[in-house]
Amino acid sequence: MKQPETNGRRVFLSKLLGGGVAAAGALMGLRAPALAKVLEGPDEGFDPGEHDYVFVVDIQKCIGCGNCVRACGIENNVPEGQFRTWIERYVVTHEGVHVDSPEGGMNGFEAIDPALREQAINAFFVPKLCNHCAEAPCVQVCPVGATFTSPEGFVLVDPEHCIGCGYCIQACPYGVRFMNKERRVADKCTWCYHRIRRGQQPACVTVCPTGSRSFGDTRDENDPVAQILKDDQWDVLKPGMHTQCQVLYVGLPRVVV
Amino acid sequence: MLPNESLVNFIFPNNAHIDWSLMIVIYPYITGLVAGAFVVSSLYHVFRIREFEGIARFALVAAFCFGLFAAVPLLVHLAQPQRAFNIFFTTHLTSAMSVFGYVYSSYMVLLMVELWLTYRDYFIERAKETSGLQRVVWTALTLGVTEYTPESARIDYRLTTFLAAIGIPWACVLHGYVGFIFGSVKANAWWATPLQPIIFLMSAIVSGMAMLCLMYSFVRWRTGRPYDYAMIRKLMTFLWGFVIIDFTIEVLEVFYVYYEHGHHWSLIGPLLSGPLYNSFVITQMLILSAIPFLVLAVVVIRAIDRKPLLYLANFASLLLVLQVLVMRFNVVIGGQNISKSDRGFATFHFEILAKEGVLPALIILAAPFVVYYILSRFIPIFDDDERLTAR
Amino acid sequence: MKPSPRSHLYRLLLVLAVAGAGFVGLRQLAIPDSWDEEHWYRGDALDELAAQPSRFGGNASCEGSSCHEPPANHKANYDALSQGLHAGVACESCHGPLARHAADGEKLDHARLNVANELCLGCHQELIARPQNFPQFSETLLYHELLNVRETSPCRACHNPHEPA
Numbered sequence: 001m002k003q004p005e006t007n008g009r010r011v012f013l014s015k016l017l018g019g020g021v022a023a024a025g026a027l028m029g030l031r032a033p034a035l036a037k038v039l040e041g042p043d044e045g046f047d048p049g050e051h052d053y054v055f056v057v058d059i060q061k062c063i064g065c066g067n068c069v070r071a072c073g074i075e076n077n078v079p080e081g082q083f084r085t086w087i088e089r090y091v092v093t094h095e096g097v098h099v100d101s102p103e104g105g106m107n108g109f110e111a112i113d114p115a116l117r118e119q120a121i122n123a124f125f126v127p128k129l130c131n132h133c134a135e136a137p138c139v140q141v142c143p144v145g146a147t148f149t150s151p152e153g154f155v156l157v158d159p160e161h162c163i164g165c166g167y168c169i170q171a172c173p174y175g176v177r178f179m180n181k182e183r184r185v186a187d188k189c190t191w192c193y194h195r196i197r198r199g200q201q202p203a204c205v206t207v208c209p210t211g212s213r214s215f216g217d218t219r220d221e222n223d224p225v226a227q228i229l230k231d232d233q234w235d236v237l238k239p240g241m242h243t244q245c246q247v248l249y250v251g252l253p254r255v256v257v
Numbered sequence: 258m259l260p261n262e263s264l265v266n267f268i269f270p271n272n273a274h275i276d277w278s279l280m281i282v283i284y285p286y287i288t289g290l291v292a293g294a295f296v297v298s299s300l301y302h303v304f305r306i307r308e309f310e311g312i313a314r315f316a317l318v319a320a321f322c323f324g325l326f327a328a329v330p331l332l333v334h335l336a337q338p339q340r341a342f343n344i345f346f347t348t349h350l351t352s353a354m355s356v357f358g359y360v361y362s363s364y365m366v367l368l369m370v371e372l373w374l375t376y377r378d379y380f381i382e383r384a385k386e387t388s389g390l391q392r393v394v395w396t397a398l399t400l401g402v403t404e405y406t407p408e409s410a411r412i413d414y415r416l417t418t419f420l421a422a423i424g425i426p427w428a429c430v431l432h433g434y435v436g437f438i439f440g441s442v443k444a445n446a447w448w449a450t451p452l453q454p455i456i457f458l459m460s461a462i463v464s465g466m467a468m469l470c471l472m473y474s475f476v477r478w479r480t481g482r483p484y485d486y487a488m489i490r491k492l493m494t495f496l497w498g499f500v501i502i503d504f505t506i507e508v509l510e511v512f513y514v515y516y517e518h519g520h521h522w523s524l525i526g527p528l529l530s531g532p533l534y535n536s537f538v539i540t541q542m543l544i545l546s547a548i549p550f551l552v553l554a555v556v557v558i559r560a561i562d563r564k565p566l567l568y569l570a571n572f573a574s575l576l577l578v579l580q581v582l583v584m585r586f587n588v589v590i591g592g593q594n595i596s597k598s599d600r601g602f603a604t605f606h607f608e609i610l611a612k613e614g615v616l617p618a619l620i621i622l623a624a625p626f627v628v629y630y631i632l633s634r635f636i637p638i639f640d641d642d643e644r645l646t647a648r
Numbered sequence: 649m650k651p652s653p654r655s656h657l658y659r660l661l662l663v664l665a666v667a668g669a670g671f672v673g674l675r676q677l678a679i680p681d682s683w684d685e686e687h688w689y690r691g692d693a694l695d696e697l698a699a700q701p702s703r704f705g706g707n708a709s710c711e712g713s714s715c716h717e718p719p720a721n722h723k724a725n726y727d728a729l730s731q732g733l734h735a736g737v738a739c740e741s742c743h744g745p746l747a748r749h750a751a752d753g754e755k756l757d758h759a760r761l762n763v764a765n766e767l768c769l770g771c772h773q774e775l776i777a778r779p780q781n782f783p784q785f786s787e788t789l790l791y792h793e794l795l796n797v798r799e800t801s802p803c804r805a806c807h808n809p810h811e812p813a
Contacts, residue, residue, distance in 0.1 A: 063778045065771045067741055074745050075703045083270045089777045096262040099600055104270040108770050109777070116264075123777040128269075137444060143355035144343040148689030158693035161680070163343050164336020166276045167354050173444035175269035175597035179276055184336040194700040203704045209737040209771060210782070240520070241443065257261070257599045345671075346678040349688055370660065377656065400663065402656035409653035416657070 051152055052218045055191060055202075056228050057127050059251040061212035064089060064125040068204035068213060069106040075192060075203035079181040084189040085129040085204055090255065093119040097255055126249075126256050127213060129204070130155065130176040130189035131237065134244035138168035138177060138186075147186065153246065154193050159185045173241040191215065258527045261600050268596035268603050275593045275605050278613040280334035283622055285435045285457060286464065286585045288327045288361075290625075292432040293465010294320035295368070295424055300495070302421035308491035314375055315476075315638050316469055321368050322625040322632065328361055329621050334613060353438045364424075364431050371420045373398075374413045376636055378405045432461040439588060446521040447528060447592040452510045459503035464581035466496045467574035472629070474571050482641060486563055490556075493570050497553035500577065504546050507584070524595050532594040532602050537587045545580035549573040705747035710739045715750065725810045732811045742767060742809065768803040 064087055072078060072085045087105030091098040091112060098116055102109065105125075112123075132155045138147050139155060146162035149155055157168075162185035169177040169186060180187035192202035196215075200206070205213045216225035228234055228248060235252040236245035249256075259266060298316035301309035309316075332338050344358040381403050384395035396403065433454035439445075440453025470492055477484050511529070514521045529537055552573040556566060594602045608614035632638075652658075682691035713722040729735065740746055748757040761767075774784040787798060795806075807813065 060779055063771055063782055064775060067770075071704060071740070071745070076700075081270075081273075086270050088267075091777065093264070096264040097600065098264040099267040099598070100265065101267070101270055108773075109775055111774075112776060117776055120776055124779075125777050137442075139351075141352045141354065141442075143349055143352040143357070144340075145347045145349040145683075145688040145690070146343075148687060148693075150694060151687075156689075156693070156697060158690050158697075160693065160696070161340070161343060161347070161690050162337060163340045165331075165334070165354065166336070167352070167438075169271075169276050170442055170593070171444055173597060175272050178271040178274075179336055190697065194698045195702050195704075197698040198702065200702060200704075200706050203702075206704050206706050206738050207741045209734075209741045211736055342678065346675050347680075347683065347688070347690075366664070373660070400656055400659040402651070402659060404651060406653050409656065412653055412657070 049151065050219065053132075053153055053191070053196070053215065053246065054218055054225050054229070055129070055132070055205075055247045056214045056216075056225050056234070057129075057247060057249050058212050058214075059124055059126060059249060059253070061210040062087070062125040062127055063210055063212075064105060064109050065209065066105045066108040067207040067209060068127060069104050071203040071207040072189070073106065075195075076190070077182075078187075082178045082181060082187070084176070084187070085127065088126045088128060088256075090122070090124055090126060090253070091116055091120050092122040092253075092255055094121065095119065122253065122255075124253065126252075127204075128174070128176065128237075129247060130191070131174055131243065131245035131247040132191060134246060135242065137171040137173065137241075137243060138188075141167045141171040143167065150193070152193075152196070154191055154196075155188075156190055156193060157186050157188065159183055159187075162186050173238050173243065258530050259601060260524050260527045260595075263600035266601040267598050268601040269598045272593075272596040272598065272603050275590065275603055277589055277593060278334070278605075278608075279615065279618040280330040280613045280621075282582075282586045282589045283618050284327070284330040284334070285432075285461075285589075286582055287323050287330065287622070287625070288435055289432055289457070289461030289464050289581060289585075290323040290468050291320050291327055291364075291368075291465070292428040292458070292461040293463065293467075294323060294469055295428045295465070296462050297466060297469055297492070297495075299421040299425045299428075302418050303425065306491065308485075308488045311485050311488055311640060312469065312473060312492075315473065317368070317372055317375060318632060318636075318638055319469060319472060319625075319629060320465075321372055322629040324365050324368055325628060326621055326624050329624070330618075331357075333617060333621070353434075353441050357434070357438075360431055360434060364427055367420055367424055367427060371417055371424065374417050374420070377413065378410070379636060381405045429458055433458045439592070442592075444597065445592045445595065446524040447595060448588065449521075450510055450514075452506055456503070456506050456510065459499055459506060460581045460584055462499045463496065463503050463577055466492060466499065467577040467581075470496070470570055470574040471578065472626075474567060476633075476639075482639070484567055486566055489566060489570050490562070493553055493556050493566075493573070496574070496577070497550075497557050500546075500550055500553060504550060507546075508542075524599060528591060528595055528602065532604070533587055533591045536583060537591065541580060541583045541587055545576050545583055549576040549580065552576075702747045703745040704740050705745075705749070706740070707738050709746065709749070713750075728808075728810045732813075734809065734812055763804060763809070765800065765803055768807070768809070769799070 066087065068085055069083065069087060072083075076084055078084050083104040085104075086101055087109075088099055088101045089105070089109050089112075093116070098112075100109075109125075111117075112120075132153065134149075134153065136147075136149060136155045139149055142148070143165065144161060144163055146158045147155065147168050148158065164179065164185055166179055166186065169179065172188075177186055177188045179185070192200070192204075195202060202213075202215050205215045214225055216223035218226050218229050220226060228250065234248035234250050236248065237252075238257065294316045297309060298313045298320065300306045301313035332341055335341055344355060348355045348358070350356070377399065380395055380398040384392060384399050384403055387395055436454035436457030439448040439457075440450055442448045470489065473489075474484070511525070514525050549572075552569055555561065556569050556573070561569060590605045594605065596603050610616055680690045680692065683689075684691045707726075710722050710726055712726075715722050718724055726739070729737070729739075743759045743761050746757070746759055749759055750756060769785060772783060772785045774786055778784055785799065786792065791797075797806075
């Protein structure tokens with residue numbers, strides 16, 4: 001799933017962390033001191049080469065409460081009407097497929113039309129987010145290197161370098177990217193990179209009440225996501241795109257796009 | 258009709274807004290006019306099509322005027338235009354878009370050098386005739402070399418031919434490459450086809466030739482000078498040829514997708530019978546392609562000459578200029594009509610005054626003509642220009 | 649001596665060379681210092697992105713905290729929660745982002761919580777797309793019917809969200 005580790009990358013990062021701590025320290029100084037250590041400073045002992053992260057979505061556990069969408073919006077200051085993550089509701093009938101995602105599922109879902117309910121042969125929720133593809137089309141097409149794959153395998157956007165051409169938005173097969181209305185740069189889910197660097201979980205995972213979303217390190221034997229890989233019963237969205245998604249879906253019905 | 262058994266028009270939440278708007282429609286359009294006009298000038302310089310001698314210089318000036326504005330829509334489109342130069346500084350070579358800055362600027366340098374060689378004798382003449390500030394400007398344009406010897410003229414002629422020759426593949430690269438930007442996006446069923454660069458290239462040549470015909474006729478009419486009917490006939494013959502190739506490939510592309518009946522057709526079928534029905538099927542194909550194709554066939558096969566030729570040529574050219582503009586629209590907007598959800602279509606709304614609205618687009622489209630007008634005040638463009646005949 | 653017939657071309661080459669050199673120089677200045685030539689991104693971006701403050705603190709900051717008097721005592725509620733049916737539901741799932749709730753023994757930010765039915769129904773409203781085995785509110789449930797419980801009846805009158813049953 002992951003790109004092979006290279007020594008060059010690790011050497012580069014240790015250099016980078018050395019220089020970065022000073023800058024991060026300056027930023028921390030602005031905040032209340034005690035929690036700041038945990039909440040705002042990158043973890044100094046963090047070695048990006050030691051992890052293989054995946055995000056697991058268990059379709060059978062999602063209740064469509066919208067906690068994740070709301071939390072993501074708060075955590076990452078996502079502008080109204082744009083979504084780093086969202087929830088879709090599928091209702092499958094013999095006549096066809098009914099999909100909706102009112103406000104990205106931010107405020108949960110209303111009961112569906114009774115007539116449609118009569119016809120339903122299957123219904124479920126599907127959370128969506130950036131797949132952090134190992135072969136990411138968005139990284140490939142960014143003309144200036146503002147979208148890149150971090151040493152940990154996260155696909156990230158450098159908001160200070162992005163020119164706002166929008167090519168990455170076109171190239172993403174999953175519609176997870178958008179032009180941030182307020183910052184005027186390409187934006188998308190980062191798997192809460194800032195939280196991972198501090199040893200926290202992504203905000204959506206933190207607030208998911210049913211464990212439908214989980215995030216972890218497949219190199220860590222004790223991490224539940226390692227078991228998902230062992231079981232080998234997962235799917236990815238649009239496998240025909242061959243982008244090597246690192247968001248794995250458990251129990252994904254075929255009808256989902 | 259909705260794709261993939263969808264009961265409702267479901268679009269992904271982030272797809273509600275169409276990001277690439279009119280600026281990205283007119284960007285390939287103007288770039289295409291550059292490539293098309295340049296090809297006409299090269300047809301004379303390289304392929305020795307004698308009929309185009311009288312418009313070779315005019316075509317070059319026109320290509321230059323369009324070229325000046327080819328990158329403007331992109332700049333207006335960028336959300337962070339002040340960082341535009343990052344595309345030169347940290348050029349990410351895996352990106353189809355990244356070398357645009359280099360391809361475009363090298364092409365403009367080539368165009369300017371060729372223009373400079375063409376007009377050098379005129380600059381020298383003016384530098385000698387004028388005085389004061391004017392003289393300084395004209396002398397600067399000669400780079401201080403104010404002798405025009407027959408030997409240097411011969412060298413310039415050979416160099417011009419050489420530049421025109423490498424200009425052809427370079428114009429093809431410039432525009433085929435614009436097609437590649439779209440054709441290589443696998444996430445978009447309406448864009449992703451290896452034929453895209455060829456489609457873009459052929460339509461570029463069509464639009465450039467047709468635009469030259471319109472501009473030529475307009476300028477000759479306004480300045481009350483005679484028309485070169487033999488040239489117009491020749492231009493229409495070439496135009497017809499390129500229209501045939503262009504139209505065939507465009508139809509072939511859709512027909513292939515239809516015949517294969519694969520994943521792409523599940524999206525493109527509903528697209529063409531839905532959001533693009535009027536602008537693609539009716540406007541682009543039935544009206545703006547079929548009619549000029551027939552008109553040009555009549556012009557070329559029947560020996561139509563003089564005024565009827567002029568009117569028919571301009572009628573066909575006008576439709577073709579619009580055809581290519583509509584084609585750019587159908588490609589750029591049509592591709593984004595398809596939501597990545599594969600189960601619905603986003604709607605495009607025309608804006609008028611917004612940054613990427615109709616008005617800014619019209620201003621940018623008009624700008625090359627304004628520059629052409631200004632240039633034509635200072636340099637002779639046709640052989641019978643009064644500045645030349647007066648001498 | 650007559651000037652070379654190519655002198656204008658030499659001057660043109662000089663102009664192009666100066667422009668080219670100027671561009672190359674400018675480019676060298678404009679590339680960010682931390683640019684990673686191998687993976688093609690601005691190295692400093694990583695730490696800048698990592699500096700984004702967390703709004704959700706996670707359970708770690710509530711766990712074991714003895715703030716507040718009973719019955720709102722963090723520790724008591726936390727312990728009760730982790731043993732009941734809502735085990736696994738994080739504090740912030742209902743209470744919202746609390747990373748800035750307290751620091752250095754001082755309260756910085758309120759944990760606002762509107763304990764209306766909507767909060768409970770957000771998860772427990774009956775919806776066809778919800779997993780069958782997930783508890784969903786029903787007015788026709790025997791117990792609810794006996795007690796005449798409607799969707800508008802206050803859930804908290806019978807259910808304690810920290811120890812639901």
